Amino acid sequence: MSTITELSTLDVLEAEAVHIIRECAAECERPVLLFSGGKDSIVLAHLATKAFAPAGLPFPLMHVDTGHNFPEVIEYRDWFVGEIDERLIVASVEESIAQGRVQDETGPRASRNRLQTTTLLDAIAEHQFDACFGGARRDEERARAKERVFSHRDMFGQWDPRNQRPEPWSIYNTKLRKGEHFRVFPLSNWTEVDVWLYIQREGLSLPSIYFAHEREVFMRDGMLMAAADFVERLPNEEVFTETVRFRTVGDATCTAGMKSTAATVEEVLVETRASDISERGASRADDKTSEAAMEDRKRGGYF
């Protein structure tokens, strides 16, 4: 047994995240934790298991699967869920396409990033979820910096940024009408470096694509995109081999890697601290479509 003599930023962030997770579990009827196999959702799921230990999670995990995955991430996802011995729901964009709910994009710039929103909202309705935990952080993006911890969504899954519920102190108004839901963000006040430091402190394992490895890539808009069967390349986009790692993990059609030799958490931390480019700026093609790309997608029900 040890006595606390000093409190670190991570201790405070961890305590805050657990408070939010417990609060949502207690107040909402049917929460679900959105789990992509990305580092933020891994940290989130880890925090959730700590919040209720030694009992199990009072809610399932859900992966919105675009079908355009990095195989290492899916492998990790299934391993992780087995490891914590919890239930995983997979909501499939492929199925939404097969059912005619959405139309797959075609051509070299095709992405299923936008299509995920329909699949997610359908799954929320099907399972009657009234709260979705997400690993989003305020330091990621301008629109996210404006979002509440308990972020209200109407029956259409829409976020109304001009009319958010005031959220003073750490008191959350968790009242909903039928059909509405919350997106709940326990990592709101964490930074990218905090996430890595916490992964280090807790000894969490991550999908291998977060660390330097050789991969077939091609250059698009100044970013290194993974060469995959489902990505159509333009004539001038030649494939070559590069040592890369991924800073974020999303749909493989819009997530870029970066040149790196960082093979451990410690080395990634060194690079992250020295980096002059933000996480999303470095790796997300989907934010670059317009100035308010994230706000517009969030208004429509995106993560």
Added chain:
Amino acid sequence: MPVESPMLHAVAVGSVDDGKSTLIGRLLYETGHLNADEIAHVEEASRKRGRKGLDLALLTDGLRAEREQGITIDVAYRSFDAQGRRILLGDAPGHEQYTRNMVTAAAGADVAILLVDAKNGLTDQTRRHLAICGMLGVSDVVACVNKIDLVEYDQARFAELADELVAASMAIDGPRITPIPLSALEGVNITERSEATAWYDGPTVLDVLHDLDRKVAEEEFRMPVQWVIRHDEGGADVRGLAGRITSGTVEVGDEVVALPSGRTSRISRIDVLGDERPSASAPLSVTLHLEDDVDVSRGDVIAPVGNAPAVASRITATIAWLDEAPLTAPARLEARQGNRLVPVIIEELHERLDLAAMEQVPTDALEVNDLGIATMLSAQPLAVEVYGDNREMGSMVLVDPGSNRTVGAVMVREVIRD
């Protein structure tokens, strides 16, 4: 043992165009928390709007409507490090019509950064924000006399405004003021002192944020129970009381009482997220075990025997009204306090703070953005304390049960014993 808080909640307030967003941009930039792609984004967005140079406000004004109108509508939160201490900074809207969002940002803040235009001086909105900070218990204000470059770095003008700010706060028994001459645009006295204000030998904004004395866990121990974790331990049904310690320190062996029931027991085990410890302090999330199997559930408050909060149904409180529809008494609402949601009746409205005259005036209604004093009755007794004594036990949020909207922020002034 109280320890220095590793994290500080700060809020930037002040009138429109006094330069809040520019200061935040500067702070992030000078502390190395602004990335090249973010700067490139601001450059492009500034150009698109025909601004000369970098409009750093575009960094935090992230919403479409904010950029279109050039104003801040809602709070943006950014994190940065002040020489090893984490600062979570809220950029609050300056417009009067968005005061409710300013209240959201300032509630729970340890320190406010208040900007005043060196040329224009104090405005009604400056005094209003100062008063709101005072009511919300923000005990320290870094008063930045901004745009000091536009008055030729005039020491006399700075001294004049510094005196006015201190006097304005004294008049309302408000926060402690640390005045700093500043140019957010030129980066003067934000993270480094400047030759331009050689006559100034006080701290920079970053110095104040780094040095501010803010201990955690100084007050009496309190923990509202969030969740009861039940599990089987060698055939025994074990119940752990999960929650976040909102103030103070608890030790194994401490005699505690659960409120409002009043049942007592001793702490037998403290589990800090998988780590068993002899003691734990605010703001940690923990699971407490009691020696006796007493009936404790979500919403109950665990406190030391002999130093527990009062249990009462009637209070007087300051209400910051946040809803477009005015509040008139009597009103039936719901209050969320600690982890409880209880029906309440606002029985009587007494006074309203007239922010123009800065005085309390009698009233029978609170309009949106008003601050007033009211008497409130709750359907069940609550473990409450005066806000000034314990923020967590003395704050509530009012919810309209019809619309589910968050309509008010409550700070307890007086607990009326049953």
